[in-house]
Amino acid sequence: MFKKILIATTALTLLAGSAVGQQAKVLKYTHYQPGREDQPKHAAALAFEACVEKATSGSIDVQIFPAGQLGNATTALEGLKFGTLELAVVHDGGISSVYQPFDVFALPYLFPNHETAYKVLDGEFGKEFADEMLKETGIRLLAYADNGIRHFTNSKHPIKTPADMQGLKMRVQPAPVFISLMESLGASPSAIDWAELPAALAQGTVDGQENGVTNIMAASLYQSQKYVTLDGHVYSLHAYLMSDAFYQGLSDTEKQAVETCVVEARTIHRDMTRATDLAAEKTLTDVGMEVYVPTEEEIAAFRELAQPAVRKHLEEAVGAERVEKLLQAEAEAAGSQ
Structure with missing residues (x-):
């Protein structure tokens, strides 16, 4: 009898161990x-x-936490570095707080259209940049997606020329490169975290801000912002970032699933954001904003002030070689269309 109990107990232990071994890997997103x-x-x-769950037959359990439920961008990036978070989709300003070279993408009036941006980001420049980030941070950059073409909004008056920026208190992302952009145009920048922006605008802490249409709509910024100028000064990015410690713990099949599925996610993300960008004038007019579409000559006036000043800042902050490589990649991509 004792022998039978021992055999049964051993079998149960082995089964329990097998079940634990098959437990799904949790991917917090x-x-x-x-x-x-x-x-x-x-x-x-x-x-x-x-x-991912279909491709891995459930061996990865993806758990989604929207609206910053796991903390701000800096908190998320630290979690990715130290392996307490598996995947985060973070905006450019947040990324540069942990990996400053990401600021290079904030060079104003760089990409003439979405197609040029995609060629640069999905090409050799984007791949080399991701490799460098991985080496320095332990964070794996899986894909680049749109955060929307950034435009100026404010509650005071229309912005048609750089002179109209003078004296405006403008919110920027907590990144020095955006401060440099505003200062080059004569505005007074104030770094405010995204979560605090709607209240800051509503309370008049700042007069205006700059963001893509998707974010203007998502946070209902139009409720306190009367005027918008569709100057498209920065093609803003989201990046799909994964903890490399988590990635290295995946099987080859699971790694392939993550890499394939993130391309599907990126495509949806880009398509939806781009569609909103292209419908900006109607979308923002429909919610009561006064929309101004500057001419090419007016945009050139903004570029002449902003790009040299921000480029100088970037060359000092992230290196002249990196800035030059980006400009060269953009020129090649634009020329191939």
């Missing part, structure tokens, strides 16, 4: 847009979840 399917980040996250 955070982003900073509302958890609604009309939001590009969330629609992309849902697609990634379904794709």
